[in-house]
Amino acid sequence: MDRQARRVWRADAPGVTISVAKPLLPPASALLPYLERIDAARWYSNGGPLVREFEARLAKRLGVSEREIVLVSNATQGLALSLQAVDLPPGTLCMMPAWSFAASAHAAVLAGLVPYFVDVDEASWSLTPELAEHWLRRAPGRVGAVMPVAPFGRPLDGPAWERFRRENDCWVAIDAAAAFDGLRASECPSVVSLHATKLLGVGEGAFVVARDGALIDAIRTRANFGFLGNREAAMKATNAKLSEYAAAVGLAGLDRWDETRAAFARVANEYVRALDPVPNVQLQQGYGREWVSTTANVVLPEGRLEPLEDAFEEVGIGTRRWWGDGLAAHLAFVSSPRAPTPVTQRLAATVIGLPCWSDLPNEMIARVAEVVAEVCV
Numbered sequence: 001m002d003r004q005a006r007r008v009w010r011a012d013a014p015g016v017t018i019s020v021a022k023p024l025l026p027p028a029s030a031l032l033p034y035l036e037r038i039d040a041a042r043w044y045s046n047g048g049p050l051v052r053e054f055e056a057r058l059a060k061r062l063g064v065s066e067r068e069i070v071l072v073s074n075a076t077q078g079l080a081l082s083l084q085a086v087d088l089p090p091g092t093l094c095m096m097p098a099w100s101f102a103a104s105a106h107a108a109v110l111a112g113l114v115p116y117f118v119d120v121d122e123a124s125w126s127l128t129p130e131l132a133e134h135w136l137r138r139a140p141g142r143v144g145a146v147m148p149v150a151p152f153g154r155p156l157d158g159p160a161w162e163r164f165r166r167e168n169d170c171w172v173a174i175d176a177a178a179a180f181d182g183l184r185a186s187e188c189p190s191v192v193s194l195h196a197t198k199l200l201g202v203g204e205g206a207f208v209v210a211r212d213g214a215l216i217d218a219i220r221t222r223a224n225f226g227f228l229g230n231r232e233a234a235m236k237a238t239n240a241k242l243s244e245y246a247a248a249v250g251l252a253g254l255d256r257w258d259e260t261r262a263a264f265a266r267v268a269n270e271y272v273r274a275l276d277p278v279p280n281v282q283l284q285q286g287y288g289r290e291w292v293s294t295t296a297n298v299v300l301p302e303g304r305l306e307p308l309e310d311a312f313e314e315v316g317i318g319t320r321r322w323w324g325d326g327l328a329a330h331l332a333f334v335s336s337p338r339a340p341t342p343v344t345q346r347l348a349a350t351v352i353g354l355p356c357w358s359d360l361p362n363e364m365i366a367r368v369a370e371v372v373a374e375v376c377v
């Protein structure tokens with residue numbers, strides 16, 4: 001088994017005393033009133049009353065109209081649909097940061113595009129419009145779309161990406177999978193995951209939001225077999241709808257969102273406090289101070305990642321290199337074009353995800369920080 005595969009994260013894995021993640025969705029008692037509504041309505045999917053209510057409540061939170069948001073089955077499908085909606089010729093390049101999760105590239109391939117990997121900005125860990133413009137001019141083919149990624153929930157500059165889209169005549173679909181907390185809606189579609197490991201987890205699910213009702217209509221149609229009010233498939237499409245049961249979990253999750261956010265903010269603030277005295281170790285920029293996430297990532301000094309993993313393993317602390325060596329390293333994408341990615345490679349060799357869950361006790365955070373300090377100072 002390789003080093004990565006050995007890193008455990010399940011709470012019940014043998015020898016683990018502090019797991020890296022321990023998702024907590026609303027309990028059965030909080031779901032019951034919603035489940036009873038499903039029983040009464042006998043409406044289980046296909047844009048039922050709970051899905052519509054969930055969309056309406058999300059729209060209100062994000063300050064958009066109900067026509068500007070659509071729930072889908074997961075973020076991978078949401079991203080693919082956000083790219084497909086503009087009908088780019090097959091084989092067109094979709095630029096994206098190499099520092100991301102496999103789903104970003106899978107979504108481009110699902111949409112008939114070819115991922116084109118470029119590097120990220122060292123401070124923000126993300127592809128900026130300036131970097132995208134630089135690589136647009138040096139691309140090995142026509143770039144029809146860009147998929148910036150909000151790394152681990154750090155929000156992106158929506159207006160800057162709107163400008164990039166206008167000035168470069170290039171489609172932009174934002175992978176905001178983990179960015180529920182910091183998200184600001186823009187004209188460019190943003191896709192937020194509702195996977196169990198995310199802030200507003202429903203199990204499997206996602207939403208796409210854009211200040212562009214026509215675009216969201218198109219995504220809604222393509223998530224429902226391409227049907228336009230009848231049973232005729234009018235375009236290339238799929239089935240990516242969210243069920244009423246998932247919406248029930250989402251509504252119960254919104255009912256307790258303030259507590260969930262406060263719990264993750266407490267964890268983040270505790271990490272900020274505990275790691276502040278450790279020189280050369282930095283939490284991700286903005287984490288805890290500007291936005292919260294279900295992952296707590298730190299940059300270590302060079303050469304300390306594997307020794308820290310070994311030290312954690314010895315004392316039963318789970319960790320994850322959430323994005324491994326980045327997209328360009330995946331076997332599935334070996335034939336995709338790529339620019340040099342030195343920053344991504346440096347991040348892959350120095351960034352590690354620490355234990356992070358809503359009820360992670362402060363003493364455990366202190367213990368994690370102690371081991372980090374022992375290995376890195």
Ligand SMILES: Cc1ncc(COP(=O)(O)O)c(C=O)c1O
Nearest residue numbers: 074075076101103104177193195
């Ligand atoms: C950056 C990024 N994009 C996309 C996804 C895919 O989300 P989903 O599991 O909802 O398909 C994830 C999942 O963690 C992710 O981290």
